[in-house]
Amino acid sequence: xxKFLNSxxxxxxxxxxxxxxxxxxxSFSARTAAESTKDSTSIGMLFGQLFVPAFAEMDxxxxxxxxxxxxxxxxxxxHATEYAVLGFFLAGSYADRKKKRAALVFVPLAAGAxxxxxxxxHQLFVPGRSxxxxxxxxxxxxxxxxxxxxxxxxxxxxxxxKKKRFD
Numbered sequence: 544x545x546k547f548l549n550s551x552x553x554x555x556x557x558x559x560x561x562x563x564x565x566x567x568x569x570s571f572s573a574r575t576a577a578e579s580t581k582d583s584t585s586i587g588m589l590f591g592q593l594f595v596p597a598f599a600e601m602d603x604x605x606x607x608x609x610x611x612x613x614x615x616x617x618x619x620x621x622h623a624t625e626y627a628v629l630g631f632f633l634a635g636s637y638a639d640r641k642k643k644r645a646a647l648v649f650v651p652l653a654a655g656a657x658x659x660x661x662x663x664x665h666q667l668f669v670p671g672r673s674x675x676x677x678x679x680x681x682x683x684x685x686x687x688x689x690x691x692x693x694x695x696x697x698x699x700x701x702x703x704x705k706k707k708r709f710d
Contacts, residue, residue: 550638550639553635553697554635554636554637554638554639555636556635557632557633557634557635557636557693558632558636560632560635561629561632561633561635561636564625564628564629564632565629565658567625568625568626568629568658568662569662569665571625572662572665572666572669572672573665573669574669575669575670575671575672576669576670576671576672577671579618579672580614583614583617583618583621584607584610584611584614586617586621587609587610587611587612587613587614587617588606588607588610590610590613590617591606591609591610591613595609619678619681622678622681622682622685623681623682623684623685623688624685625682625685626655626659626681626682626683626684626685626686626689627685627686627688627689627692628689629655629658629685629686629689630651630652630655630685630686630687630688630689630690630691630692630693631689631690631692631693632689632693633651633654633655633686633689633690633693634647634651634689634690634691634692634693634694634697635693635697636651637650637651638693638694638697638698640698647694647698648687648690648691648694651686651690651693652683652686652687652690655682655683655686655689655690656679656682656683656686659678659679659682659683659686660679662682663675663676663678663679663682
């Protein structure tokens with residue numbers, strides 16, 4: 544049986560993880576455009592190796608072309624995923640049964656969306672990178688997904704544990 548942490552301890556742990564994850568996001572954003580492109584090309588090549596049956600038979604130029612074609616979706620998926628993780632930790636650091644439902648979603652969502660904006664502005668100062676409103680929106684959607692997942696786990700799981708105690 545999964546035993547859920549004491550609410551105060553969970554909040555503190557999730558807050559520390561959220562701060563650490565913000566540092567991870569910042570470090571990814573601090574990479575130059577060339578480094579970032581190299582990373583996503585590597586992921587595109589790995590995706591091809593894992594999921595495209597004839598990928599190994601392609602010549603290197605075709606493989607690189609494939610990786611370039613899926614570069615945009617890979618980057619946007621990475622944006623949403625890294626911010627979903629942040630949203631999960633923010634929800635865990637804030638979730639509490641005593642808070643109003645709207646605040647349970649809004650506060651961690653606002654904090655994560657604000658961080659997404661500051662992260663995009665930070666990229667203005669990184670060689671070859673830019674600040675894009677679409678990335679802020681994708682990041683914010685990722686935060687929302689993470690917040691909802693976190694709330695489902697932390698609040699519904701707690702309810703399930705309380706119900707089992709009374710049975």
